[in-house]
Amino acid sequence: xxxxxxxxxxxxxxxxxxxxxxxxxxxxxxxxxxxxxxxxxxxxxxxxxxxxxxxxxxxxxxxxxxxxxxxxxxxxxxxxxxxxxxxxxxxxxxxxx
Amino acid sequence: xxxxxxxxxxxxxxxxxxxxxxxxxxxxxxxxxxxxxxxxxxxxxxxxxxxxxxxxxxxxxxxxxxxxxxxxxxxxxxxxxxxxxxxxxxxxxxxxx
Amino acid sequence: xxxxxxxxxxxxxxxxxxxxxxxxxxxxxxxxxxxxxxxxxxxxxxxxxxxxxxxxxxxxxxxxxxxxxxxxxxxxxxxxxxxxxxxxxxxxxxxxx
Amino acid sequence: xxxxxxxxxxxxxxxxxxxxxxxxxxxxxxxxxxxxxxxxxxxxxxxxxxxxxxxxxxxxxxxxxxxxxxxxxxxxxxxxxxxxxxxxxxxxxxxxx
Numbered sequence: 001x002x003x004x005x006x007x008x009x010x011x012x013x014x015x016x017x018x019x020x021x022x023x024x025x026x027x028x029x030x031x032x033x034x035x036x037x038x039x040x041x042x043x044x045x046x047x048x049x050x051x052x053x054x055x056x057x058x059x060x061x062x063x064x065x066x067x068x069x070x071x072x073x074x075x076x077x078x079x080x081x082x083x084x085x086x087x088x089x090x091x092x093x094x095x096x097x
Numbered sequence: 098x099x100x101x102x103x104x105x106x107x108x109x110x111x112x113x114x115x116x117x118x119x120x121x122x123x124x125x126x127x128x129x130x131x132x133x134x135x136x137x138x139x140x141x142x143x144x145x146x147x148x149x150x151x152x153x154x155x156x157x158x159x160x161x162x163x164x165x166x167x168x169x170x171x172x173x174x175x176x177x178x179x180x181x182x183x184x185x186x187x188x189x190x191x192x193x194x
Numbered sequence: 195x196x197x198x199x200x201x202x203x204x205x206x207x208x209x210x211x212x213x214x215x216x217x218x219x220x221x222x223x224x225x226x227x228x229x230x231x232x233x234x235x236x237x238x239x240x241x242x243x244x245x246x247x248x249x250x251x252x253x254x255x256x257x258x259x260x261x262x263x264x265x266x267x268x269x270x271x272x273x274x275x276x277x278x279x280x281x282x283x284x285x286x287x288x289x290x291x
Numbered sequence: 292x293x294x295x296x297x298x299x300x301x302x303x304x305x306x307x308x309x310x311x312x313x314x315x316x317x318x319x320x321x322x323x324x325x326x327x328x329x330x331x332x333x334x335x336x337x338x339x340x341x342x343x344x345x346x347x348x349x350x351x352x353x354x355x356x357x358x359x360x361x362x363x364x365x366x367x368x369x370x371x372x373x374x375x376x377x378x379x380x381x382x383x384x385x386x387x388x
Contacts, residue, residue: 004295004330006364008263010174011207017378021385037328038378039295039364047152055144058173067174069202071265073297073330073362074167076155077107087308087329094312101198101233103267105360110302114281118288134231135238135281136198136267166299168362170200170233170265184211184232191215204368241349245342252338252367264365270349271301271358 001076002083003050006040009065023057044084098173099180100147103137106162120154141181195270196277197244200234203259217251238278292367293374297331300356314348335375
């Protein structure tokens, strides 16, 4: 499945990039397929694998703040392979019709 | 933590209420604290408890379709008790100021 | 259409209920059909009507902070009437089957 | 402001890329700053500009189906310039600390 995910501490000031960087380190170390974009990170893997990474990010942020906000959007399609790359390509190719 | 959650099959037609009802049965049977609203269901519990319910809903829907879309929004605040009831009340009480 | 909507200032501290109350005042004064729940507010109306209310909430919060986060989920179905009440009822009735 | 946005018809079958391509055409023709990713498209502009593009995508899809689902996540920060590029860079640079 492909999962678009964002996390932010609440109550730690206006700049969030320090905490986002902590989450990035966990994602990169996990070995999971990922794609960062301006509003979040897309992860690809099975349910338990993806959710373990998100939970680890949340546990890390809760070490230095008392409240976090997390947004998760899941597209779970049986049999899809290499979805992180193929989804945008598929829609772009349809634009030529 | 409090989690706003919605799930829908993709490719099964315009009416989603049969599948939503399947998810409702799982939520009700789980014993977790919940609140249905017009656009989703709020769940309250710890991470593993809430995510197990959502995964069970997803597994159920994937038995009868090949693609599901899930949206999850988490508000995770240390030490909060009875958040499903207290959150709206807190904001309403501030309206009197 | 039915719209699930939440708004929060970023960088103003851990408690958000004062700002949420400011948004509630605007929603209540607007005359739009609404339903508060623990994680947001559902609004029902046409596109321009709903978006005007959300923009007014955002404008209000930006008077007292420099950054806001807004989440909007839209279910736009032609010909639906009284969706705020009927959606949960429809799924519940299917549970009896 | 930066807006992460996705749109899908409901009830038109499992593959969504034809309709996503219709939305892409509108986004590209609009002249707005954008970034496609596997789970949506990030737009950058002021409120009215961004919302006009999203509404145009919704109007287009409703010409060929009766129900659409739209997800919008907004990060609205005063004075930010070139946010689509700078957000990921900012978090990455913090990883070196």
